[in-house]
Amino acid sequence: MDDLAYGTRNKRGDWQPKEPADIAPIWHFPPQPLAVLKWLPHYFLPYDVVFFASAVAWWYWVLPDVEVMKTLAWGWILKLFVINTIALFAFFGVFQLRLYTFRSQGTRFKYNGQFPADKRSDAFWFKRQDVDSALRILFHAMPIWTAIEVAILYAYANGYVPWVGFSEHPYYCAFLVLLIPIIHETHFYLIHRLIHTPILYKYVHSVHHNSVNPSPYSSLSMHPVELLLYLGMAFWQLFIPSNPILALYALHRAGFGAIPGHVGFDKVEVGESGGIDTHAYIHYLHHKYFEVNYGDGLIPFDKWFGTFHDGSKEGDQRMQARYQKKKARMNAKAAADAAQQTNSVSN
Amino acid sequence: MADWITACKLDDIEAEGVRRFDHAGRTFAIYRSADDEVFCTDGLCTHEKVHLADGLVMDYEIECPKHSGAFDYRTGEALRMPPCINLKTYEAETDGVEVRVRV
Numbered sequence: 001m002d003d004l005a006y007g008t009r010n011k012r013g014d015w016q017p018k019e020p021a022d023i024a025p026i027w028h029f030p031p032q033p034l035a036v037l038k039w040l041p042h043y044f045l046p047y048d049v050v051f052f053a054s055a056v057a058w059w060y061w062v063l064p065d066v067e068v069m070k071t072l073a074w075g076w077i078l079k080l081f082v083i084n085t086i087a088l089f090a091f092f093g094v095f096q097l098r099l100y101t102f103r104s105q106g107t108r109f110k111y112n113g114q115f116p117a118d119k120r121s122d123a124f125w126f127k128r129q130d131v132d133s134a135l136r137i138l139f140h141a142m143p144i145w146t147a148i149e150v151a152i153l154y155a156y157a158n159g160y161v162p163w164v165g166f167s168e169h170p171y172y173c174a175f176l177v178l179l180i181p182i183i184h185e186t187h188f189y190l191i192h193r194l195i196h197t198p199i200l201y202k203y204v205h206s207v208h209h210n211s212v213n214p215s216p217y218s219s220l221s222m223h224p225v226e227l228l229l230y231l232g233m234a235f236w237q238l239f240i241p242s243n244p245i246l247a248l249y250a251l252h253r254a255g256f257g258a259i260p261g262h263v264g265f266d267k268v269e270v271g272e273s274g275g276i277d278t279h280a281y282i283h284y285l286h287h288k289y290f291e292v293n294y295g296d297g298l299i300p301f302d303k304w305f306g307t308f309h310d311g312s313k314e315g316d317q318r319m320q321a322r323y324q325k326k327k328a329r330m331n332a333k334a335a336a337d338a339a340q341q342t343n344s345v346s347n
Numbered sequence: 348m349a350d351w352i353t354a355c356k357l358d359d360i361e362a363e364g365v366r367r368f369d370h371a372g373r374t375f376a377i378y379r380s381a382d383d384e385v386f387c388t389d390g391l392c393t394h395e396k397v398h399l400a401d402g403l404v405m406d407y408e409i410e411c412p413k414h415s416g417a418f419d420y421r422t423g424e425a426l427r428m429p430p431c432i433n434l435k436t437y438e439a440e441t442d443g444v445e446v447r448v449r450v
Contacts, residue, residue, distance in 0.1 A: 012405070119412075121412060121413060122397070122413070123413050123414075209414065209429075210413070210414075212413075212414050212415045213415075288415070289427075289428055290414075290428045290429045291428055291429075323427075323428060323431070326431050327425055327431045327432075327433075330431040330432050331431070331432055331433055334432050
């Protein structure tokens with residue numbers, strides 16, 4: 001495909017889509033019914049159908065009988081950990097291998113013209129972003145993911161929380177299926193703002209932001225505290241009357257679903273002339289500019305709170321205006337601190 | 348009082364390049380523009396104290412190798428997040444052979 005028909009490339013080799021990123025059209029004003037109708041299938045397609053199907057598959061083919069899950073025993077928990085890990089690396093690996101290892105579409109539709117593997121950096125274990133990310137997934141993300149999953153299943157199996165059946169309450173369960181992406185977006189936005197506060201950013205979230213040029217394995221390359229906060233969004237299913245399959249869906253949506261924002265390409269090419277939109281641009285801009293796009297646009301929190309960046313010149317100007325204010329504040333403080341230091345030395 | 352000292356040969360720095368220079372327990376970055384002008388700044392990014400000499404020079408910008416923050420190396424002004432605090436700059440000059448900085 002000719003990516004220049006869809007965007008532009010600067011002299012650094014970074015590709016930018018012609019169309020600016022947008023929030024979900026249900027929030028457009030004046031209302032745009034046609035745009036909403038066109039967008040509606042994307043509420044579930046393509047990603048959420050996969051994550052819901054995987055939750056169902058886990059329930060029927062991976063997890064043991066409910067009686068077994070009433071007890072915390074190494075056998076079923078280790079099996080779950082191994083299957084989760086294999087599944088995660090298989091899913092992320094499809095994108096990582098194709099786009100970053102074999103580079104099968106080169107830099108076509110790639111936001112950042114560089115490949116992380118071409119740049120060694122002290123920010124990463126073994127100076128390699130891909131190795132660092134894979135190890136963090138293996139040793140941090142998957143144990144925490146599995147622990148959260150086990151805690152949820154254990155709570156349901158033992159009757160500590162209400163278990164709503166699909167056959168008894170089909171409409172309520174369907175409502176919950178619709179609600180889970182909204183809970184996800186709200187939870188993600190809130191914890192994301194939280195971990196961008198200075199102390200938490202320095203000690204927790206900076207690990208994830210080391211991937212300025214994210215790749216699929218960056219998706220869950222996080223500090224353990226961030227993983228607990230992020231994947232912990234599945235715990236909401238314990239506080240509202242729900243069902244363990246829906247809790248698994250919420251967890252898989254967070255875990256497997258972290259990849260769209262980190263794939264680094266605007267389209268994944270399929271065949272000679274086809275391509276699947278990744279919807280990665282909003283979160284890519286967050287990795288590039290740090291203090292924009294804390295949410296993913298399903299609910300326009302960033303628009304409401306003035307931190308939305310759609311990739312356009314106007315979006316850039318708004319960001320720069322905030323940046324100039326912050327710079328002036330911080331440089332004034334740095335100058336005052338330096339003057340104080342000079343005075344204390346001369347006295 | 349800052350002194351003028353010879354930091355390196357001009358040819359030690361590529362055009363649109365940067366070189367690290369350590370002196371008296373401090374670290375600096377010395378830049379050579381495409382037009383063979385030379386400039387000098389503090390050597391560490393004001394964000395996370397990473398050596399800027401490992402970064403990418405393009406036009407009059409130095410990009411930090413860690414988070415891709417950027418500075419104008421002529422003025423030290425921070426241009427792109429995450430760094431917000433400007434770099435300190437120092438006088439630099441060249442006779443076409445040697446580069447001298449006043450630090």
